[in-house]
Amino acid sequence: MSHGERNKRGEPLLNKYPNAIPPIRATTILSVRRENEVVIAGDGQVSMGDTIMKTTARKVRTMYDGEILAGFAGTSADAFTLFEKFEAKLDEYNGNVTRSAVELAKEWRTDKMLRHLEALLIVCDEEITLVISGTGDVIEPDDGVIAIGSGGPYAQAAAKALMKFTDLPLKTIAEEAMKLAAEICVFTNDHILIESLPNEEEKEEKEKKKNNRNHTK
Helix, strand or coil: CCCCCECCCCCECCCCCCCCCCCCCCCEEEEEEECCEEEEEECCCEEECCEEEECCCCCEEEECCCCEEEEEEECHHHHHHHHHHHHHHHHHCCCCHHHHHHHHHHHHHHCCCHHHCCEEEEEECCCCEEEECCCCCEECCCCCEEEEECCHHHHHHHHHHHHHHCCCCHHHHHHHHHHHHHHHCCCCCCCCEEEEECCHHHHHHHHHHHHHHHHHC
């Protein structure tokens, strides 16, 4: 029986295709977009081997004064290092998400220290959503729905179906898709944190201004 390809020492070749996006065994991060509105959702579970160490971790956050959203799958220390690097790129390139993502991916791939970091990032603003990997990939989803982590395929499939067949708000779509992933993936829980652009306060403020303009006409 074949157990896969091995090196000269008889060890299995875990990464036969070095340019493929590496699988991340823990967590689920999902981003859903409709026109200029986008949400990003993450679960709160942190696992060490087969043990759940934390259930309320924060894996999604805002950046650049709330104009950009980001989420990570992978080890926390590695992800925070990459967050800091990405924020520095945003400052350098005046909040240009695409340029910042490409420059981070280039540095991530070539830097001797960064190349050992194990994480995937989803970053988005009101115009674009990108996945950044340590193999140098910067990927924009065709339909605005993307997910990473071990529960990613389940959340992504659910979100695509809800986007296609319902008119539910994006936040509801993300929440329900994440709940489904939590029911299937043992490395994902139902403690879900969701961030959105524009955020709820900004949306309410815009609605108030719109209503005020209508009343004054």
